[in-house]
Amino acid sequence: MGDIPVIKAALLGAGTVGGGVYEILKRQKEEMPKKLGVFVEITKILVRDKGKKREGLDSALLTEDWKEISEDPKIQIVIELMGGIEPARTYILEALQAGKHVVTANKDLLADYGRELLDTAREHGCDLMFEAAVAGGIPIIRPLKQCLAANYITEVMGIVNGTTNYILTRMTQDKMEFSDALALAAELGYAEADPTADVEGYDAGRKVAIMASIAFNSRVTFADVFTEGITKITAADIAYADELNMVIKLLGVAKNGEDGIEAGVYPMLIPKEHPLASVQDAFNAVFVHGDAVDDAMFLGRGAGRFPTGSAVAGDIFEIVRNIQAGSTGRLGCTCYKNLCVKSADETSHRYFLRLQVEDRPGVLAGIASVFGNNNVSIAQVIQKNKRGELAELAVITEQVLERHFKDSLLVLGEMSMIKEISTILRVYA
Numbered sequence: 001m002g003d004i005p006v007i008k009a010a011l012l013g014a015g016t017v018g019g020g021v022y023e024i025l026k027r028q029k030e031e032m033p034k035k036l037g038v039f040v041e042i043t044k045i046l047v048r049d050k051g052k053k054r055e056g057l058d059s060a061l062l063t064e065d066w067k068e069i070s071e072d073p074k075i076q077i078v079i080e081l082m083g084g085i086e087p088a089r090t091y092i093l094e095a096l097q098a099g100k101h102v103v104t105a106n107k108d109l110l111a112d113y114g115r116e117l118l119d120t121a122r123e124h125g126c127d128l129m130f131e132a133a134v135a136g137g138i139p140i141i142r143p144l145k146q147c148l149a150a151n152y153i154t155e156v157m158g159i160v161n162g163t164t165n166y167i168l169t170r171m172t173q174d175k176m177e178f179s180d181a182l183a184l185a186a187e188l189g190y191a192e193a194d195p196t197a198d199v200e201g202y203d204a205g206r207k208v209a210i211m212a213s214i215a216f217n218s219r220v221t222f223a224d225v226f227t228e229g230i231t232k233i234t235a236a237d238i239a240y241a242d243e244l245n246m247v248i249k250l251l252g253v254a255k256n257g258e259d260g261i262e263a264g265v266y267p268m269l270i271p272k273e274h275p276l277a278s279v280q281d282a283f284n285a286v287f288v289h290g291d292a293v294d295d296a297m298f299l300g301r302g303a304g305r306f307p308t309g310s311a312v313a314g315d316i317f318e319i320v321r322n323i324q325a326g327s328t329g330r331l332g333c334t335c336y337k338n339l340c341v342k343s344a345d346e347t348s349h350r351y352f353l354r355l356q357v358e359d360r361p362g363v364l365a366g367i368a369s370v371f372g373n374n375n376v377s378i379a380q381v382i383q384k385n386k387r388g389e390l391a392e393l394a395v396i397t398e399q400v401l402e403r404h405f406k407d408s409l410l411v412l413g414e415m416s417m418i419k420e421i422s423t424i425l426r427v428y429a
């Protein structure tokens with residue numbers, strides 16, 4: 001490496017993303033000194049099991065002992081890619097307390113402990129960067145924190161989970177049922193062995209919490225985010241959506257209005273002409289609305305070894321530049337407001353409701369009066385299929401308060417003329 005200075009870094013984790021980051025830094029070996037004026041050298045890699053076979057990694061760098069990293073004063077950057085809450089939280093806190101800068105892709109940790117980690121980084125004048133924690137390779141954290149910093153952002157909405165977008169794409173394009181599409185997603189390595197966090201919307205919910213905190217300058221945690229997954233979506237719902245010239249997407253939605261922040265993840269019917277409707281397979285996209293920029297959309301791969309590694313490596317380069325310029329800790333927590341987060345009951349949506357009802361006079365009037373009595377205004381009613389003595393009704397409401405809609409459901413659920421409430425979905429407004 002001749003006379004070019006070296007900045008030493010350690011990887012915590014050498015799995016999908018850790019391995020990707022190691023490889024990207026190797027690929028950038030020639031370019032790095034020209035871009036940064038230094039080499040970034042990985043001098044230690046923490047893993048659970050040193051004995052595991054790992055392609056392309058220098059096994060001499062592996063360690064199972066965190067102290068070898070935390071107590072090495074020459075290591076300036078710690079790159080946490082283990083995942084989970086503990087020991088990741090403790091290791092990041094100890095690294096920051098030792099004056100080391102940290103890069104992490106750990107959305108689970110940031111969505112619950114973001115404030116603690118960022119406060120600790122500030123106390124020690126360190127950088128804590130996490131571009132990869134939301135939407136993998138898509139730049140969204142830095143754009144929100146820096147490029148769009150002069151906006152009053154009112155909405156951040158997007159497809160931020162690749163596994164579920166892949167499943168919904170297969171259900172839409174290949175008319176698959178949920179379980180078959182999930183099995184295919186697992187076969188292709190998109191869905192994890194336990195896909196709960198993806199299909200129940202928890203993974204997307206954590207990303208919404210992180211994005212909302214940054215976009216609205218006020219802390220939102222995972223507990224503040226309402227989550228509903230895609231496990232109840234059927235091929236029949238997808239077919240209905242198609243007839244309405246819509247598609248079903250799992251959306252993460254964060255809005256900042258005069259009465260507070262709302263943050264949620266739910267499957268939603270969106271018009272086919274909406275830009276998010278054409279985001280297919282495992283791709284992610286985030287749509288931002290600011291008072292100055294108007295609408296902006298970010299699209300790309302939300303997961304995977306190299307796309308996620310790209311975001312992590314970008315953060316490493318940014319920290320190196322800050323170290324070189326003596327400006328680390330320059331941009332920490334930006335949550336200087338304390339806005340309230342609304343409960344799901346106080347949010348407003350349009351709803352799509354599919355019902356199996358008795359096919360006789362008065363049924364439609366009965367349903368309409370329940371909605372009317374509960375302040376729910378109906379926008380459209382479709383009666384389509386007949387199954388024996390039953391008719392299928394689809395009702396689309398105007399924009400109504402969620403608690404009013406839920407009150408209506410309680411009454412509808414008790415009516416003998418209604419045999420089944422098959423589907424409830426929100427509709428893009």
Ligand code: NAP
Binds near residue numbers: 012017018048133
């Ligand atoms: P992974 O493939 O499961 O790799 C985890 C790595 O961490 C493994 O090398 C494992 O060691 C090591 N590790 C786990 N617990 C450890 C412990 N207690 N002590 C020491 N080492 C430990 O995970 P991944 O998919 O790379 O994900 C890493 C992080 O990136 C997570 O926070 C994830 O949410 C985030 N992320 C992932 C993606 C993606 O596409 N995969 C996208 C965005 C964000 P062994 O190898 O010895 O088991």
Ligand code: HSE
Binds near residue numbers: 163
């Ligand atoms: N499991 C996530 C997804 C990738 O399917 O998008 C990691 O954030």
